[in-house]
Amino acid sequence: MNSFFSRFFVVALAIGLIAGCGRRVADSGAGRPVVGLVVKTLNNPFFIDMERGAEEAARSRGIVLLVQAAEREVDVERQMQIAENLIQRKVSVLIIAPSGSREIVPVILKANRAGIPVIIVDTRVDAAELESAGGRIATFIGSDNYEGGRLAGQFLVERMGSRARLAVLEGIPGHETSDARLRGFREALAPYPEMMVVASQPANWERDQGYNVCQNILQAHPDVNALFAASDLMALGATEAIAAAGLTRKITVVGFDAIDEARQAVRRGAMAGTVAQNPVRMGAVGVEWATRILGGETPPPTVAVPIELVK
Amino acid sequence: MNLRRAIISYARPFGTLAVLVALGGIISVLTPYFLTVPNLLNVAQQTVINAVIAVGMTLVIISAGIDLSVGSILAFAGVVLAQALHAGWPLPLAILAGVGVGTACGLVNGLLITMGRLPPFIATLGMMSVARGAALLATGGRPVSGFGESFRWLANGRLATVPAAVVLMLLVYAAAYFVLRRTKFGRYVYAVGGNEEAALLSGVPVGICKIAIYGSCGGLAGLAAVVLTSRLNSAQPIAGLSYELDAIAAAVIGGASLMGGEGSVLGTLVGALIMGVLRNGLNLLGVSSFVQQVFIGVVIIAAVLLDMLFKQRKR
Numbered sequence: 001m002n003s004f005f006s007r008f009f010v011v012a013l014a015i016g017l018i019a020g021c022g023r024r025v026a027d028s029g030a031g032r033p034v035v036g037l038v039v040k041t042l043n044n045p046f047f048i049d050m051e052r053g054a055e056e057a058a059r060s061r062g063i064v065l066l067v068q069a070a071e072r073e074v075d076v077e078r079q080m081q082i083a084e085n086l087i088q089r090k091v092s093v094l095i096i097a098p099s100g101s102r103e104i105v106p107v108i109l110k111a112n113r114a115g116i117p118v119i120i121v122d123t124r125v126d127a128a129e130l131e132s133a134g135g136r137i138a139t140f141i142g143s144d145n146y147e148g149g150r151l152a153g154q155f156l157v158e159r160m161g162s163r164a165r166l167a168v169l170e171g172i173p174g175h176e177t178s179d180a181r182l183r184g185f186r187e188a189l190a191p192y193p194e195m196m197v198v199a200s201q202p203a204n205w206e207r208d209q210g211y212n213v214c215q216n217i218l219q220a221h222p223d224v225n226a227l228f229a230a231s232d233l234m235a236l237g238a239t240e241a242i243a244a245a246g247l248t249r250k251i252t253v254v255g256f257d258a259i260d261e262a263r264q265a266v267r268r269g270a271m272a273g274t275v276a277q278n279p280v281r282m283g284a285v286g287v288e289w290a291t292r293i294l295g296g297e298t299p300p301p302t303v304a305v306p307i308e309l310v311k
Numbered sequence: 312m313n314l315r316r317a318i319i320s321y322a323r324p325f326g327t328l329a330v331l332v333a334l335g336g337i338i339s340v341l342t343p344y345f346l347t348v349p350n351l352l353n354v355a356q357q358t359v360i361n362a363v364i365a366v367g368m369t370l371v372i373i374s375a376g377i378d379l380s381v382g383s384i385l386a387f388a389g390v391v392l393a394q395a396l397h398a399g400w401p402l403p404l405a406i407l408a409g410v411g412v413g414t415a416c417g418l419v420n421g422l423l424i425t426m427g428r429l430p431p432f433i434a435t436l437g438m439m440s441v442a443r444g445a446a447l448l449a450t451g452g453r454p455v456s457g458f459g460e461s462f463r464w465l466a467n468g469r470l471a472t473v474p475a476a477v478v479l480m481l482l483v484y485a486a487a488y489f490v491l492r493r494t495k496f497g498r499y500v501y502a503v504g505g506n507e508e509a510a511l512l513s514g515v516p517v518g519i520c521k522i523a524i525y526g527s528c529g530g531l532a533g534l535a536a537v538v539l540t541s542r543l544n545s546a547q548p549i550a551g552l553s554y555e556l557d558a559i560a561a562a563v564i565g566g567a568s569l570m571g572g573e574g575s576v577l578g579t580l581v582g583a584l585i586m587g588v589l590r591n592g593l594n595l596l597g598v599s600s601f602v603q604q605v606f607i608g609v610v611i612i613a614a615v616l617l618d619m620l621f622k623q624r625k626r
Contacts (some may be wrong), residue, residue, distance in 0.1 A: 066597040173452035219611035
């Protein structure tokens with residue numbers, strides 16, 4: 001009998017905690033439109049910036065914004081669960097940064113069926129897959145990753161005097177963002193046969209993998225003198241590996257995303273450049289279009305957020 | 312004395328059930344979106360994958376073992392299934408291939424543990440890496456996606472109003488309940504976990520039992536892969552990362568003891584549902600993702616603490 005009491009005591013405690021967290025949201029939400037933003041993960045500065053931009057825009061427009069994310073960037077199933085739960089929550093608009101370009105399609109269909117407009121940010125949905133499934137999105141808001149990859153490629157061509165031995169750190173294989181960046185990058189190198197890519201391997205967007213993969217590449221190809229990483233986290237991991245090998249500044253590192261730490265690394269000279277997306281702006285534009293859709297406007301199929309090289 | 316013990320063993324899932332009901336009650340007071348039929352079905356559907364893996368994990372844990380490889384096996388079985396489908400295999404055969412690969416990996420675990428005398432932790436830790444590597448190798452790291460309507464029905468279709476995947480989950484639990492409670496093998500599983508020496512001396516075929524336990528655990532991970540692949544319309548070689556920990560958590564919340572000899576599949580089902588309801592409720596309430604992780608952790612620790620308290624009292 002006692003155990004029943006202690007059991008309920010713990011449950012009561014848990015419930016008190018939930019109530020404490022829940023009340024704040026419930027009280028502030030009365031009568032105002034609720035927009036859900038599902039990013040890939042909230043332990044990546046890029047998405048924290050996006051959240052900040054979205055929150056500022058939501059505050060100035062009098063919108064309630066619910067921001068949720070999976071613990072791991074690669075956990076497409078968990079992201080799907082979160083989106084499903086927000087559909088059950090009956091949010092007015094759903095903004096998603098998909099963890100998987102194809103894996104997100106089933107959830108878009110569910111939102112379509114529930115009559116909730118879906119805005120995709122940052123990573124494109126696989127267009128063929130979406131069409132064949134009969135789903136639709138309101139708009140895509142993001143940087144032109146292909147163009148960013150080209151910018152990085154051109155920068156390296158200039159910097160290296162169109163002659164280099166390059167290593168490339170890729171994002172998650174099959175991931176649209178990574179593919180577009182690498183396509184643009186290779187496109188920029190194509191006219192220069194002396195720009196040799198000697199190794200190109202995935203480090204799955206993660207910093208520690210960037211470190212390890214770079215270290216392995218340096219073992220196999222000690223003559224590498226330039227490195228392009230499809231994201232700054234991987235680039236920062238790589239700069240650590242390069243520093244550990246005593247090769248800082250001897251290998252020209254270019255990253256992508258221009259997160260704060262990467263900008264500092266560029267100032268210090270550990271990195272040569274990074275392609276700046278504007279996640280704060282991306283989040284803000286997402287919320288802005290959410291309100292305009294609620295006001296009856298139809299967005300264009302793609303809204304481009306400007307991109308530039310920080311060097 | 313025996314009666315009392317029987318009451319305790321049957322009452323344990325009900326204690327956990329009380330936690331689930333109380334949790335649901337509170338969430339439904341806080342948000343009107345929780346207690347609706349579509350949302351409850353949604354939670355059930357979201358619980359399927361963890362719950363199916365957790366059945367196998369429960370068998371393993373009752374036998375005083377652990378299986379760290381289920382997440383990787385799920386990924387490997389998923390990509391094998393997906394490639395079989397892309398190669399034009401008939402649906403039942405492709406599903407059999409996925410479940411078969413999972414079972415095979417599990418059987419290897421079992422052999423390593425019995426014939427190789429490796430501790431389950433080590434054997435399955437190795438398999439965790441091997442199966443993950445195999446999944447990556449088989450696909451070149453890329454997801455395999457896009458399947459036919461009939462395959463996608465498995466996770467997204469409905470029988471009357473109940474999602475097909477939920478029906479599958481209930482069938483798996485019914486079967487596991489029957490096996491554990493009504494068959495000789497079921498009694499053996501408890502005997503092996505309760506006291507392996509004693510089980511061996513009293514003629515329980517401990518080795519064969521263990522191989523069968525790990526084989527089932529792998530097979531169930533393969534079955535979960537079928538549901539996951541159908542649900543996402545894609546099989547990812549990096550799927551299932553840390554799913555083994557979710558499955559262990561569900562079993563432990565449901566009253567399984569890592570020391571072996573104790574646990575029930577019904578408890579595990581309720582454990583998995585508690586995790587599902589908690590995540591769903593916190594999403595509906597718009598609670599920060601970081602707080603959610605703290606909560607899941609608190610629930611796991613509280614469940615086990617209570618369990619220990621409970622047992623001490625009984626002694």
